[in-house]
Amino acid sequence: MKDKVVFITGGSEGYGKAAAKLFADRGAKVVIAARTESKLIKAQDETGADSIVCMDVTSAQDWENIALEHVKTRYGRLDVLINNAGGAINVGSLANQTTQTIDQVIALNLNSVIYGSQVFGRMMTKQGSGTIINVASVCAKQAWPGWSLYAAAKWGVLGFSKNLYVEVQPFGVRVTCLLPGAGATDFMQNAGSENMDMQMQPIDVAQAMLSICTLPPHVAVEEMTVTGIDQIIVPL
16 A cells, blocks of 8 residues: 555544554555544544545535545545545434435435545546445445435445446446444444444454455455444344
8 A cells, every 4th residue: 555545534533534544554645534624633643644635525516626636736646535424413213304314314425425436436547547445334235223314325325336336447446335334433422322332443444445455456346344243133
């Protein structure tokens, strides 16, 4: 990963922050993106990220005018895009969700992935190389009460990633959909619930991301599911 340029959304906490430190430790030039500048500055100091981008990933304009311009001006290329930003926002039955929440969940978890992949996918196809990792969730494969809205977005990420890969594959670009299970992060707290005591740590998911990127360029991972051994999954 020496001198590879890596752009990570949701890079100020959780899986994204862990990935930023791991990639930076491996010599990559890491760009972390999130909405809150103060959190980004703190994360940059803690991870060794090369630069920060304060943006709203749900805004197509921010991807074009802020993220892309930053990468083009400072680095001139992008080797890895990790679309990690996401969140359940409000866990609960669909009957009790507001229209505003529905739109927010889809925008944050699906639209942002599409916008980022479109903007940097163009750059990667032109340069003839690159890796895109779209972070979905085990909710894209399994079912739990209260997760239907979040699952809809993450199923969308999985289907989008598979189709995007066949579009960019002829240009030497790889696309992987990463499906992590529950980890020791503030994910549940941010969704208005209590955090779960899980064994899987952010660094574990970051290691999975790194393993995808360090495979030989002629090898692609279509999808990867990563869960802690303590997570019980009972399929529908």
